[in-house]
Amino acid sequence: MMAEVGDADVEDVRQKTLRELHAQFFEMVPIRRMKWKSEVTESSELGPDVQRLVLQATVTSPLCQKYPPCLTYQKTFMKQFLHLLERFDVEICDEVYEQYTELLSQEEEEDDTLCYKTYQLPCGSPVSLQESVHLISQGTTGLSTWQAAQHLAEWSFENSHIYENRTVLELGSGLGLTGISICKQCKPTQYHFTDCHPQVIFLLAKNIELNLADGKSFLTSQHSPSRKKDVSIMKKIRRQLSLNAEAMINELGDIVEVCMSPTTPPPGEQEGIIQELLNDLADFELSTGVWNRDSELPYGTLKKDPRVSLSKLDWGQPNQELLSRLSADIILGADLVYDASIISDLVPLLKSLLTHQTLSTAPAPVAYVACTVRSEDIRDHFLYSLGKEDLKYEVVAPPCERIFHYDRSVPIEIVKIYA
Missing domain, CATH: 3.40.50.150 (Vaccinia Virus protein VP39)
Structure with missing residues (x-):
């Protein structure tokens, strides 16, 4: 008989998955090769709270403010994230749209x-x-x-x-x-x-x-x-x-x-x-x-x-x-x-x-x-x-x-x- 997975175990898996996503984002792993683990990409797990956690692990992280990846990379990541949410037909929280809009409003500069x-x-x-x-x-x-x-x-x-x-x-x-x-x-x-x-x-x-x-x-x-x-x-x-x-x-x-x-x-x-x-x-x-x-x-x-x-x-x-x-x-x-x-x-x-x-x-x-x-x-x-x-x-x-x-x-x- 399969052991039941408790709330603590689910939270542990979620945190591990977010750490993995955080690591890939800040190493600027090419978006096409980025691995989104099932714990994040299951439609039942992609509610507004998880969406905010993904943002906090990536584009709104304090590390992103201090040592930002390429601006184009951040835009492409958010575009991919939005496509993922749309594919699973889940409610997209306002923060995701706001962050993507904010990134799109920023112009490419030679610093990029x-x-x-x-x-x-x-x-x-x-x-x-x-x-x-x-x-x-x-x-x-x-x-x-x-x-x-x-x-x-x-x-x-x-x-x-x-x-x-x-x-x-x-x-x-x-x-x-x-x-x-x-x-x-x-x-x-x-x-x-x-x-x-x-x-x-x-x-x-x-x-x-x-x-x-x-x-x-x-x-x-x-x-x-x-x-x-x-x-x-x-x-x-x-x-x-x-x-x-x-x-x-x-x-x-x-x-x-x-x-x-x-x-x-x-x-x-x-x-x-x-x-x-x-x-x-x-x-x-x-x-x-x-x-x-x-x-x-x-x-x-x-x-x-x-x-x-x-x-x-x-x-x-x-x-x-x-x-x-x-x-x-x-x-x-x-x-x-x-x-x-x-x-x-x-x-x-x-x-x-x-x-x-x-x-x-x-x-x-x-x-x-x-x-x-x-x-x-x-x-x-x-x-x-x-x-x-x-x-x-x-x-x-x-x-x-x-x-x-x-x-x-x-x-x-x-x-x-x-x-």
Whole structure:
């Protein structure tokens, strides 16, 4: 005989379902792939009270006010929610119509090319990142969080023991999801974030400040010259990103609908904006109120927590003094091998890092690289290049638990590499 489900059990299931919806919404899971569990989509469960709970978990959540997803995404979510309610022919509460109307009244701006995605960690702590809605922006893949970064973070949560009393160096940190998540969840002794693209480094620094320095991004003084410069740079990055939104994705199948900003200048002005941005954005831009910047090297440590560092690392011509500073027990990387042309710089760098030990008694360094296998030829070329440099490798078991909501249709492998 089937056990009766009590009110407390129903409430528990409902809250779990709403938490899942909340997580998907703030990760900006493509609407077409968003999973609406039956506990919410049963017509008998879609009364006005549940509708208000859905709004509170998403578009009217305090988190949405503080770190909002893309405006277009919010509109499309509400449109889908309305379609769901109409399909089940339930009474739609006034708040749903009011919220949708409010969103529709807001105009797209160039700010919409950069938005926030928020990821919930197992420890309960959120990670909010400012990202680009474009997969490839400004000639770099680093302005968006890729699946391999989420996969590597999930694997790290299940293998947190490897970070205990260890210094970690991350290559190609991008916008910081993997590193910030590990710093919050796994508590390594020291964590070195690195990248090489100036705009990526600028946004990475802001995301580190936001999540690891009590949100003291852009400094504390609203009127300080440093803050004004940061705001100016951010606006120019956003405006330049809006210039690249040439492809319209009207069905929101894979990301979100990308629209040209009404303030987008004509093509003749674009070069001027790019040059203006390059003039303002130094090769290694850090806020002096938040970071201790090295006087000679492109390296800085977080004032609030000197165990966290950020540096510009050129794989092709690495500064040897900087490499010495970045000596680590564990080297991490996610989606580093997306182009065969990168391998000739990456593999020698890995060999240098894995064979450099400051203490003879210290454990040998080891690297973990998460590779999205879009092309088996590129993956095989990477593994072959490791062998040519006398580096050993093995593919480790993937994470068991699914924490984040990324597309898992393309296989991702985590390769352990050692000398």
